Amino acid sequence: MEEVSESALNGNGHTSTTDTEENDEVQIKSMFPLPVPETILRDIIQKSKDFALMNGAAMRSKAKFNQDSLNFAPFVLFPSSFPRIQFEKSCEVQTVLNELMHKVAHDKEFLDSTLADTVRVDLFTRKLYEIYETCYEEGFTQPLSLGLLRSDVMLEGKKCEDEAKCKGQCYCFCRKQVEINTIASGFGHLGPVSRTIHKFIMKELGFGSEKMIKNLPENDALRLICQGIVKAWELYGREESCVLFLVEDVAYNICDQRFHEFYIREHYPHVKVLRKTLTEMHSQAKLGVNKELLVKSDEVSVVYFRAGYEPGHYHTHNEWKARLLIERSRAIKSPSIQYHLAGTKKVQQALAQPNALQRFLKDEEKIAAVQEIFTGLYGLENNEAGNAAFERALKDPEKFVLKPQREGGMNNVYGQEIAEVLQRMTLFERQAWILMDKINPPVTKGYIIRPGGLPIPPIIDLVAELGIFGVVIGDHDTIHVNYQAGHMLRSKISTANEGGVATGLGALDSPYLI
């Protein structure tokens, strides 16, 4: 096999501009020589596709659904360059974000005032909120919540200010938070396995030196997330109780879910795992005399939600009844209803307002570390600030993203359409949305390998989104467990607005630290 020469690499870790410099696009250089010669490319693509499938980097096809078969998940051939310092800072700030979200979830006054307008207009958030109110008034049966969070960030670059040192060749990068997920934060398996694929590809193509592999940071997300679930199971304190994965009717992202389940079964064989939909929960679950969550004869100590985050998961009133039943129960929920509400876009927007963090964090350093990753977020209420944001969005829609209170991708509005959508809304309807500054991540070049894709895919411009996992367990007054739990990276073609892997436009990636 022909070798791709390692000497072709730019190993100095600096990023540089190319011919697109005129249009102000910030580029981050791939550390791997492109293009890969055709014969090598053909061979490595077939090999790495098989490797991905055989390591469970796979999903069920939406287009050709078959319960009995899998497609590999789209992946980027080479890991994307990511500035080491920004990666490390992202990991470091996670325990602060965990603490913040835990405190937000337990601050009724804050949730009430922040979501008051939203719940009047947005039916889905209102239904969640009603469950919260009911449980609050009755008194939470289970004081502990299990947070399995994922904070997503994109880089943004600007020309380095120290021109003399960098000779105009390098960029200063900062991180901007896209969102923080408190429900169904996926990729605990697909994150680590992306690193495994990239390590394999690098070795196959002659980039497997210890020095290079060391630039792929270790990723223990699966183990650490499962440890969090099992820790909650332990805190519940009933040997015979089980963990319940609450799932959609049809799970396309099946590997990611099942690897969690199988990890728990392999490493903690005494912990039984059930998989149920909300519909099944409605017909099979009930509360015991001490509000235990009983599914037939099994007592559930931990409910891990991989569904329930979008209206479509609640087909009828029955699924809402099932959600209420779960929330009322003694089981530890990930997320509890208050954690679910704390993860709404509206709460993210409220936290980005001046001095909002001071309510939850006392340490100035922690406040600064979180504030640093917030980008401009604006409410759209009928008040001075909301109307000003509305006017700015009409004038310059390309600078913003318009977001409803939804999860799971493909719900946001971009570009010119923002102006159209906003103008069609009444003042009342606007309150269901928030406006966010559009983040402009640096572009890198690479190949995306897709099921059914071209044998020789083109080199395209890619942008990446880094997700950092966090585990937090605590009650109203105390945090018992708080740690960072690995990471995941997704890339998408730079022209796409959204790049969810499950929704089809994104691809698995992993960071190559520079």
Ligand code: ADP
């Ligand atoms: P969801 O909860 O549906 O995942 P997100 O807020 O993560 O909602 O938005 C979905 C996707 O839209 C993100 O993964 C990202 O690709 C894109 N996106 C969201 N906010 C921004 C932003 N401010 N700037 C640029 N892209 C964004």
Ligand code: MG
């Ligand atoms: Mg989300």
Ligand code: MG
């Ligand atoms: Mg997202």
